[in-house]
Amino acid sequence: MIRAQWEWALEDAAGVRLDRPISPVFGNQFDAEQWLGENWRDLAKQSAAVARLLHDGVQAAAPVTLRIP
Template sequence: MIRPQWEWALDDAEGRRLTEPVTPVFTAQYDAEQWLGEHWRELSAAGAVQASLLHDGTQAAPGVELRIP
């Protein structure tokens, strides 16, 4: 059985895809969204300014801004 895969793609301020930090792969959208809610500050501190949720490699929703106010 193939399970759906949800993961976050992270971009820097110039719109380039970051290879680090690496986010986990999830089998449920809820789990992916909850994880981002818990870790977005750390990702922002590592240089990510936007996160895009991917479902089996395809963007599933508009990107989420990770800037700390």
């Protein structure tokens, strides 16, 4: 049985996908969302401006803007 994979595609402010930092791959949506909630500030400091949740390579939710107030 193949497990579904959830991961974040991270983009800079210009919409270019970043190759660093890299999102881990998760077995479920909850764990993926929890990871982003715990790490979004660090990701934003590394030039990530937008996070897109991918489910088996297909966008699964609206993009999340990563903005430090």
